[in-house]
Amino acid sequence: MRNAMISEDEVSVPKRSTRWHILVFLLPAFIVYSAVMILPLIETLRLSLFNTVDGQPTFVGLANFGVLFGDERWAADFWRALKNNFVFFAIHMLIQNPLGIALAAMLSIPKLRLATFYRTAIFMPTILSFVIVGFIWKLILSPIWGITPFFMDIVGLKWMFGPWLGKPGSALITVSLISVWQNVGIPMMLIYAALLNIPDEVIEAAECDGITGWSQFWKIKLPLVLPAIGMVSILTFVGNFNAFDLIYTVQGALAGPDGSTDILGTLLYRTFFGFQLQLGDRSMGATIATVMFLIILAGVSLYLFGIQRRVRRYQF
């Protein structure tokens, strides 16, 4: 109490000398963060409104966006990348997150033996780089090595095997599943933590009312971890619409076969950095980055103002 009063006094005395130390503490972080992150971001957004006309950077308004959405050289690539990105995201939401919830639910069973071991092992792929994961799966799925057909033969499904990464129809799904394999640890951990934070009294009260097993999970635990599921969803969204490394490693910058795995990240890379015969185009690169920024911003805003506020939170 006394402390509170002292600090009140300190604040209310206006004639104290300027508190330089606050500035000293804040300045390094502020400078690095502003110079390397915020200003480039703003500059990128600004560049999307400019293009080179007769060798001069000229303000062109929203013309770059018009080109990206409608011009025949760009629009087909862009809409395909956007569609692929949504498919990529949908596969994560439909497979990675439910799988993560299921694993977390099993891990959180009290007094489960070996839980620490399972947890550590299942999380392990998440810490590996996309490069390692991409190449490992390329080898395993390779028809030359024959690991996958061998296993499919055991379960009698060998006829289903194909060079999945090489076929336009299945490449995107395959790459998405590799990404799911790698990242399932994140939803698992976050939801596991949320499940452990449910107080014993709540569970005991449910058991007294005869709610156990499956119905306990659906009716008691799942509603209580909804905030964590919302959090996982937005992390997945931001991560997916910003993804690049895995597809670049597995399918190359052209995101083959025939562009079937092209997402916004790889399109951005090719556009602004150039690849093979294609020259780098800074303005169009900035335009694609701006579109990605707006998509991510929309997702984050929807989460912060729409979902996060409506999800009922329980204070224990």
Added chain:
Amino acid sequence: MSKARISPLRSGFVHLALAGYTVVALFPVVLTIFNSFKDKNAIFRTPLALPTAETFSLIGYTTVLKQGDFIGYFQNSLIVTVVSIFFALLFGAMAAFALSEYRFRGNTLMGLYLAIGIMIPIRLGTVAILQGMVAAGLVNTLTALILVYTAQGLPLAIFILSEFMRTVSDDLKNAGRIDGLSEYAIFFRLVLPLVRPAMATVAVFTMIPIWNDLWFPLILAPGEATKTVTLGSQVFIGQFVTNWNAVLAALSLAIFPVLILYVIFSRQLIRGITAGAVK
């Protein structure tokens, strides 16, 4: 904990499912490491077998170490990661202290400004970052990567550390002030040692995205002298696609250090991610 009533049958299914998925998670990595120690015939004939005295071979590793400058790549990755984490933690802790300790005009606004980077990925500014690095003559230097990763690590570091600094007792800091310690001494000598566990947590999970990043090394520092392990193995393996020994060995070399660190720090990492829910 009175609710350990779970039938043996159900617990059997749970173990089956968890063990099954554990195999799915570990198998690809284990397979890669085992086969990296075999000769070429054994890789293809008996891919699932452990290396035996007959099939044991280090040919992949000797090729990799002869052809690619993996030691150099490791050095680069190590320098970039350690220096970036150092600055992100130092600057982050300083800013977190200012935000959590003092009341000043614009405090909340500054907190929000510094938090933008938690959700908006720094990659979206790459076009202008590259432009800026070109103008500053920093392309193909480790400094460029260090700057970018420091900025990338700051928002989360500030966010987490300021939560922790709010828990440091005011009595202690005020006692220091009465004893005539400057605000700097209070920060460096009283507060920093107390938030060390939180700093370790932040360090562990700032490290992973930095070490694993491919995007910025590819764009800002693709030169041979500044390649990181992630980019180095990407390029190297891309060149050696048909030499399976070399590819498997290069992958294993990239996996080992991460795996060893993970085994040592997994508890800390998992505790950090789950915000202490897991003991």
